[in-house]
Amino acid sequence: MPLRPYDQTCSIARTLELIGERWTLLILRDVLLGNRRFEDLQRTTGAASNILTDRLNTLVEHGILRRVPLEERPDRFEYRPTRAGAELSHVLQALMQWGDRHTAGPEGPPRVIVHTACGHATEPVHACAHCGEPLEPDEVEIHPGPGATPEIAAAGVLPRR
Amino acid sequence: MPLRPYDQTCSIARTLELIGERWTLLILRDVLLGNRRFEDLQRTTGAASNILTDRLNTLVEHGILRRVPLEERPDRFEYRPTRAGAELSHVLQALMQWGDRHTAGPEGPPRVIVHTACGHATEPVHACAHCGEPLEPDEVEIHPGPGATPEIAAAGVLPRR
DNA sequence: ACGCCTCGCTTGCAAAACGCAAGTCAGAAG
DNA sequence: CTTCTGACTTGCGTTTTGCAAGCGAGGCGT
Numbered sequence: 603m604p605l606r607p608y609d610q611t612c613s614i615a616r617t618l619e620l621i622g623e624r625w626t627l628l629i630l631r632d633v634l635l636g637n638r639r640f641e642d643l644q645r646t647t648g649a650a651s652n653i654l655t656d657r658l659n660t661l662v663e664h665g666i667l668r669r670v671p672l673e674e675r676p677d678r679f680e681y682r683p684t685r686a687g688a689e690l691s692h693v694l695q696a697l698m699q700w701g702d703r704h705t706a707g708p709e710g711p712p713r714v715i716v717h718t719a720c721g722h723a724t725e726p727v728h729a730c731a732h733c734g735e736p737l738e739p740d741e742v743e744i745h746p747g748p749g750a751t752p753e754i755a756a757a758g759v760l761p762r763r
Numbered sequence: 764m765p766l767r768p769y770d771q772t773c774s775i776a777r778t779l780e781l782i783g784e785r786w787t788l789l790i791l792r793d794v795l796l797g798n799r800r801f802e803d804l805q806r807t808t809g810a811a812s813n814i815l816t817d818r819l820n821t822l823v824e825h826g827i828l829r830r831v832p833l834e835e836r837p838d839r840f841e842y843r844p845t846r847a848g849a850e851l852s853h854v855l856q857a858l859m860q861w862g863d864r865h866t867a868g869p870e871g872p873p874r875v876i877v878h879t880a881c882g883h884a885t886e887p888v889h890a891c892a893h894c895g896e897p898l899e900p901d902e903v904e905i906h907p908g909p910g911a912t913p914e915i916a917a918a919g920v921l922p923r924r
Numbered sequence: 925a926c927g928c929c930t931c932g933c934t935t936g937c938a939a940a941a942c943g944c945a946a947g948t949c950a951g952a953a954g
Numbered sequence: 955c956t957t958c959t960g961a962c963t964t965g966c967g968t969t970t971t972g973c974a975a976g977c978g979a980g981g982c983g984t
Contacts (some may be wrong), residue, residue: 604792606943608789608809609809609931610789610809610926611873611875612859612862612874613858613859613860613861613863613866613867613872613873613874614788614789614792614794614855614858614859614862615789615860615861615862616862616866616867617858617861617865617866618788618789620866622785622788623785623970624783624784624822624970624971626780627775627783628769628771628775628776628779631773631775634900634922635905636921636922636923639931639932640852640931640932640933641930641931641932645877648769648770648771649972650774650971650972650973650974651932651933651934651973652866652933652934652935652971652972652973653970653971653972654932654933654935655932655933657839663915665766674890676930676931676979676980676981677931677979677980678931678932679931679932681848681924684892686841686861686864686865688901689861689864689865690861691900691903692857692860692861692889692900693796693854693857693858693861694775694860695889695898696853696854696856696857697774697775697778697779697854698774698775698778699774699853700774700778700850700851700853700854701773701774701775701776701777701778702774702849703847703850704778704847705774705777705778705781706777706910707775707910709909709910710773710908710910711774711908711909711910712773712774712907712908712910712911712912712915713773713774713792713905713906713907713915714904714905714906714908715898715903715904715905715906716904716905716920717891717893717894717896717902718902718903718904719891719894719901719902720891720893720894720896722891722893722894723893723906724893724894724898724903725890725892726889726890726891726892726898727889727890727891727892728856728887728888728889728890729887729888729889729890730816730878730880730881730883730885730887730888731773731885731886731887731888732878732881732883732884733795733878733880733881733883733885734888735878735880735881736854737876737878737885737887739849739850739852739853740849741878741879741880742852742876742877742879742885743876743877743879744874744875744876744877745875745876745877745884746797746873746874746875747871747872747873747874747875748870748871748872749867749868749870749871749872750873750874751873752855754873754874760796760797761795761796761797761812761875762797766939766940766941766971766972767972784941785941785942796968800960800961801960801961801962802959802960805961810943811942811943811944812944812961812962812963813942813943813944813962813964814941814942814943815961815962816961816963818961837950837951837959837960838950838951838960838961839960839961840960840961856958904942925958925984926983926984927982927984928981928982928983929980929981929982929983930979930980930981930982931978931980932977932978932979933974933976933977933978934976934977934978935974935975935976935977936973936974936975936976937972937973937974938971938972938973939970939971939972939973940969940970940971940972941967941968941969941970941971942963942965942967942968942969942970943966943968943969944964944966944967944968945964945966945972946963946964946965946966947962947963947964948961948962948963948964949960949961949962949963950959950960950961950975951958951959951960952955952957952958952959953956953957953958953959954955954958
């Protein structure tokens with residue numbers, strides 16, 4: 603019996619089915635940092651080669667990476683992020699930001715994000731798409747959406763304070 | 764032999780060591796939605812009870828949740844997010860947003876985020892903390908930070924285009 | 925021409941993690 | 955005093971992972 607997917611009508615669960623396995627997000631981190639070849643990924647992620655093969659295939663299968671031939675004779679490839687893959691950088695940035703705040707020692711974060719356009723080291727700020735104000739964790743409500751299941755609809759607006 | 768942690772000087776890897784296991788992010792999702800009791804979490808996440816116990820203990824151990832007695836006789840508890848736990852909502856929002864865009868069917872997303880302050884359904888926009896402009900995936904560079912290892916420092920600015 | 929190297933995997937095996945069902949234990953509730 | 959509920963714990967069989975070794979296609983050195 604294979605390990606079941608989470609099998610939930612929830613965008614978080616559905617996303618985790620694609621990228622939630624051990625090593626997958628580290629692989630994506632490195633691909634988005636420009637580390638795109640099998641051997642380099644093996645070294646920088648630390649994942650075993652059979653696992654790396656499996657994860658790369660899954661990511662290609664789901665349109666998050668593309669396997670691109672670099673040269674023929676000898677055959678060499680690289681794994682490039684698709685548009686969808688590149689959009690996962692928001693997830694990685696959120697993980698990095700939390701880690702910077704809560705797991706970094708006194709020496710500070712190992713890497714910083716620089717906004718190319720303005721040239722400054724920055725942190726991603728999560729703002730409301732409608733009014734532009736910062737979106738704090740306690741200033742949002744989750745409402746059932748158009749694709750809600752009856753259970754989600756029945757739960758109504760969350761969290762109930 | 765226990766499964767090794769990722770053991771990397773990287774905020775993403777260090778964060779994933781705390782919350783990267785199967786079920787952990789779904790548990791956090793539900794706790795942040797207000798589902799805070801063992802039995803409810805078992806039902807809404809679908810995780811087996813031994814796994815749920817293990818994950819909750821790990822989260823409490825790392826200061827992401829607190830185990831709060833609700834009533835004595837009979838003993839009942841709830842798991843509440845700490846400040847650090849609440850900040851993980853940015854990670855969950857990023858996962859949800861990606862899932863909404865890339866895994867939702869024609870019926871649309873199952874849940875939507877409403878910004879309480881302005882009252883509108885919204886999406887979190889990732890903006891530059893310095894200049895306020897939207898932070899697109901291809902408009903950032905990753906530089907070595909103060910806590911960089913020699914290897915990270917040697918890699919320099921990434922990605923090299 | 926022959927061995928040796930590199931890259932990108934695949935295979936085999938033991939160890940660890942997981943899923944499920946059942947059991948435990950303290951305290952109501954009937 | 956039996957049953958029920960919440961929050962776990964235990965046992966057992968399956969699945970996944972980590973590690974080491976091997977493979978095969980194509981250079982490269984001599």
